[in-house]
Amino acid sequence: MSRRPRPAARILLVDGAGRVLLFRFDAPDRPPFWCTPGGALDRGETYAEAARRELREEVGLNRDPGPEIARRTVEFLTIEGVEVTADERWFRVDVVEPSVDTAGHTALERRVMTRWRWFDADELATWPERVYPDDLAAMLAATTRSR
Template sequence: MRRQRPAARILLVDGCGRTLLFRFVPEDGRPPFWVTPGGAVDPGESYPEAARRELREEVGLDRDCGPEVARRLVEFLTLEGVEVQADERYFRVDIDTCDVDPAGHTPLERRVITEWRWFERDDIAGHAEPIFPVDLTAMLAATDHPVEVA
């Protein structure tokens, strides 16, 4: 039986419409992959609280992540080798720009996150390595704010 794993993930979008992704290289030899910032909800923590904490720890930004914009139920093998059924809640944060500050990364993250970069949407679909969530571009499009025309 898979372990239940509630998780908060962040769609961090800069002023140019690019999305921040982290590249993970698992220590067990599985292929590298890219993923949005975020992670497991700690005991007693709400999804919004977890999103804020994860944004602070992984990116270095301390801010409210706003309302939940999407939800995914997925099964996967964690970096620690645990089979989970994840209840992932997504939060979108729009910023002008920022530099990633890895000071809050856990020891595991320091070992397996090899790089991070801002992806243009067109670069996501055709990227050579897997990107999660698999429907990231559709999720981003569904959460875009309408442009007001004067």
Template sequence: MRARPSSRLLIVNALGQVLLFLFEPKRGGLVGEPYWATPGGALDEGESYAEAACRELREETGLLVNDPGPEVAQRTAIFPLINGEFVRADERFFLIRVEDLSVSNDQWTEVEHRVMTAHRWFSAAELATASDPIFPENLADMLRDAGAWERKA
């Protein structure tokens, strides 16, 4: 099984909501049911987790940062990618606070345009009651532990 180091982004707005993307793999002719997930993706050759976090943030939202700050969480999980390949993912999470963010999909890949069909901001209560799966499964706990729900002055 291939190892897949990746950076994931916990983007939280001024209202304390987290940004998630809806993935609908079947719409793109791929494998899997709809689910919501944090933005992010695999590291490129020679790239650090922090560098990948900045690149993924730019590519998936249009937001430019030079430093994503410290890792706030890490997990290792085995799961299928949307092409059906199972990977052993080493995911590092970075908390990015924004006042407001208008998501741009200008730098999405062809596959992302096909399968990433929506984005929205979720409150802690909405994470708990969502009907579609959300990944990572412990996202609300991860956000709480990272201090994401706390208001910053």
């Protein structure tokens, strides 16, 4: 089976205490895992437009995601069971107050994104469930130093 290309925008959402927001995914075909906000681009969207939309839909935050901070290519099986090669563009968004409004979640997101939590960098390495991306703590540190 060939992998489908999946352009995606991912958001490193960081609060005033330096913690990063992750959502817990509970899928029926794999162990639970945690991931940053973000997702696939809609037809005709730029990466920055998708990041802004994902921020609004998944977190309830309507703001410019700022410049792209990283790019990576990863292969994975989506929640819908599709093998993809994702071209991910990353954006860092800093917020003072750590609030989350999930009212904009789709039906699928409401079903599989069961919880959310703000993590500090030390927790990421020792968390008992899988955290994506694997090098999230390093990405957080690298983008914090450049600010």
